[in-house]
Amino acid sequence: MANKASVPKGTRDFKPDELVKRRFIFSNIESVYRKFGFVEIETPSMENIETLTGKYGDEGDKLLFRILNSGDYLAKADKDALQANDSQKLSASIAEKGLRYDLTVPFARFVVQHRNEIQFPFKRYQLQAVWRADRPQKGRYREFYQCDADIIGSKSLLNEAELVQIIDEVFKRLNIRVEIRLNNRKILQGLAEIIKEEDKFMAITIAIDKLDKIGIEKVREELSSSGLKTEAIDKIHEVLSFEGSLIEKISFMKNLFNESEIGMEGLAEMQKLYEYLSEFKLLNEIHFDLTLARGLNYYTGTIIEVVAKDVSMGSICGGGRYDDLTSIFGLNDVSGVGISFGADRIYDVMQELDVFGEIPQQDTKLLIINFGEEDEKYALKALSKLRANNIASEIYPDTAKIKKQMNYTNARGIPFVIMAGESERIDQKYTLKNMESGEQQLLSLEEIINLFK
């Protein structure tokens, strides 16, 4: 029986019309990265499983795709785990490799492994697939692409400012209006400090992160059930409800935060970033969002998140500063900052906004109609010359009815055909037909080449 032709849940084929649009996104991101001096690396699709586990929280560990060991893997399997029917425990002994879950952890591993072969500050970009065994839904796939840029080995906030510039330029090129949200983990820590609830930092952050979705009253309830006193909740409420520009917010908070060293540090960083972004004329694009808390796992300073203004899709780009990422692999005191564009969601946003415009599926400018053996030689002569002049062109490979060949040309979106039958051959000319207008011209090969060159 024939196998069913289907792909695994959450994965996709990309047909030519889809792929040219994806390439359009990738190439815009890549060319902006390169313009800002980033260089490209690639890491393997699979990593040793210890490189991945424990880096993304318990939830992340569950979402890792693990690769079954080759050969007689049961010979080395953990017998106790087998006995106990413990799938999770057994995995460690029968699946020693896993698929990349993001590009950040493999990059940290790369930096440590190749520390003597690269120049710091190291500015790298990387556009590769990642895999997560997540439940597929709108905007969420099991195989998807991340497009990351990181600067590692520099603490300057100029790096953050350049990343915001990159975000701005990429989305302007892609015709997506976005809001770039900024925050700083140190400010969140400062907030916990000034209400004397440092040890409830996580609970506070998780609660205020929900402000957009559940509103201030529910946030207050959640803070209260975490054990915060009314006075502390009022203070948070006051901070969250302050309206004003980025710089107004900063000066308002400086008054509140003067007892928190870390909080003041976060505010100073935000102010410095503000100055750079003012220099780069980007103040209208950004928004200081105190509720922003993404990626608390490893971010230690600036936090960045980007959402589309005209489509509801969640975050389409995000990032931040991490002071300690490479220490997992034994290299301490190397600060880094990076961003990641989610190409698949950006694709979905652009589809929804209908901003791709016309991107041709192929380069082919001309298709030569195949009139059969007799005329083929004459047609092939033209084909060789066209290609020698770097004009993308094709011949219909079979002798089929003209109508079929014309339909094929139309369906492929090829703009011109060349017809070369007996009469053309005798004249040493070719008939060029514009598929859109229907207009035909009898031309020499040189004339055709000059038209398309």
Add this chain to the structure above:
Amino acid sequence: MANKASVPKGTRDFKPDELVKRRFIFSNIESVYRKFGFVEIETPSMENIETLTGKYGDEGDKLLFRILNSGDYLAKADKDALQANDSQKLSASIAEKGLRYDLTVPFARFVVQHRNEIQFPFKRYQLQAVWRADRPQKGRYREFYQCDADIIGSKSLLNEAELVQIIDEVFKRLNIRVEIRLNNRKILQGLAEIIKEEDKFMAITIAIDKLDKIGIEKVREELSSSGLKTEAIDKIHEVLSFEGSLIEKISFMKNLFNESEIGMEGLAEMQKLYEYLSEFKLLNEIHFDLTLARGLNYYTGTIIEVVAKDVSMGSICGGGRYDDLTSIFGLNDVSGVGISFGADRIYDVMQELDVFGEIPQQDTKLLIINFGEEDEKYALKALSKLRANNIASEIYPDTAKIKKQMNYTNARGIPFVIMAGESERIDQKYTLKNMESGEQQLLSLEEIINLFK
């Protein structure tokens, strides 16, 4: 304890200097494919395991990377296989997905699945990674790239001829001298027919495939131990030892093969291909090699293999015609022909031949030296203008010693620096330094932009 920073056996990181060379190979292959009218598709890295198993022989099944099911996979595991400690049998129940082993089978699956959305003849290319759990050695990796082009839905030998043209153009662009070997499975079948040993076709083919390596006497021995009579072996020997051009070989064999319909068909196909290649002026590049038998699993007509003339690396490109590939997935009577470039081996060949030339790791033309807070603003103004003019440029993000910043510029291979301290700022000029010659010029920003635009 810190994790060890390493990658799984047989996989590799690509540093910027390596990746630009790989991109050079990919982009040349891609641009030739596009010039010939091929359009790009991508398929998922993972396929349902039934899509892959049984397609590459028993050996291939063993080399598949299988992905462990998520969650409590032991709950649905094959209890008998577990009881019997049978790793191979257990796999089917605990690993329902596998990593792509080549691009051909996923392409066949794609064609069947999307048959109503594509135009036949369908000319697609695909450059993606494949994975094989093979023992790593020189030129053999566990993750490597294939660069395939196939035409499906056309029986014309013009397709084969165009693929040979593509091979020729790609390797000329890459500066690799190659021999393009051609054969036809029907000719091999004809050979078995004329010696009345059709049922020993496989054994004969496997034996003569080794001629290059073991010599004619050993081939004779192997044929003899397969049960062939001396007379039959003599006939094979006669065919193998005939020296001559492609066309001489064809006419010699036509005399021998006139009793074998399939053999004559193969020779007619070879002759037609010869005529096309003669039209394309490629006769000097090709070699009719009767011992060539690669990929017997699915090839049914023309067989193509390419080896580098100046490096011993095995096949760096190969392909052929398959009449029946999509029938595995339920679509009959769709003939196809394709080729696949092995990018990783091509890389190794080019390294060995030292033909990459100078490929810069980054686009950056200019690095602006960072003199600290006071001068940064003035420097940033230049940076913004340069980038607005699409000149790839950077600023050193930290205030470091000039020497350190210069060393960094040199190590990165960036050709120019801009210095902008107090004196430049007062003059509203910038000092441009050529890192190679050491030459310095005091210029206005406009002058610098005009130099690099």
